[in-house]
Amino acid sequence: MDENSALTPQEVADILKIAKNTVYELIKRGELNAYRVGKKVRVDVKDVEEYKNRTKSIKSDSHLGNFNERSGAGSLITEEFIRSGGFVICGQDVMLDILSRYLQMHPHGIQALRAYVGSYNGLYELYQGNVQIATAHLWDGDTGEYNVPYVKRMIPGVPAVIIHLAGRLQGFYVTKGNPKGIKGWEDLKRNDITIINREKGSGTRVLLDEHLRKLGISGRNIKGYDRESTSHLAIASTVARGGADIGIGNEKSGLQVKGIDFIPLQTERYDMIIKKEDIEKAPFKTVLEIIRSREFKTELEGIGGYDLKDLGKLVAET
Incomplete structure (x- = not known):
């Protein structure tokens, strides 16, 4: 850009x-x-x-300061906040901002701090004990599963609970009218295609890299593979302005940008991960109460772009 x-x-x-x-x-x-x-x-x-x-x-020399630098959170997460018992919800979807608002307003709630980092880094920080809740949409190309294989590998030896939040449709953003006739992942083999990529650690980046691995395509051979952006909307805007032929993101964000067509590819699972040892603690019980409430679901339905039929459902325990 x-x-x-x-x-x-x-x-x-x-x-x-x-x-x-x-x-x-x-x-x-x-x-x-x-x-x-x-x-x-x-x-x-x-x-x-x-x-x-x-x-x-604004950093610290400690591991928590390094978390700020890796996550791009800057001064949003401080060592003092976490050490004072701060409650951090990790993830990038707007529904988590809404959840934080509900949590603050709830009679038995707490003020939560938001860490806007990708799925992979969120799980890492949950394992390190720097955040209380992580969210993920990480697709495993070998099993076709979302999140469970990654939670097992990235939080080893720590029992965890995976709660479903929403289904979201992922696909390609292309210029209005799809002038290059792009249809799916195989088109990434073409030499006339330029992409704009997401940052390492995001669920969308993992989705792309897993499909490239399965197709035997090297990212080095794709024009624009090393160009990164940190949001779906910025990706779609780049495509709309002619800066790339393909961007990858969810349908909801793409529909906000003029001059974009959306090519659906697969429905992803967006889940919440909590350590099992925390599940009966008051703030976590309140979080689960909120996401299973009619009011929270109704507000998300008003935003649109989410499949909420399994909102709040227990997916797995690891």
């Missing part, structure tokens, strides 16, 4: 994994540069990157 490209506040919010209102607040406080085009607010990509780099500069 060109560093001088103009982003809307919503696109900035999706890149930073924050609410749009928070973007306006950052602009108001002078922490994020912006300008107006008529009545519309716009932010340059380079200013978003400068903001991210400034927040990353």
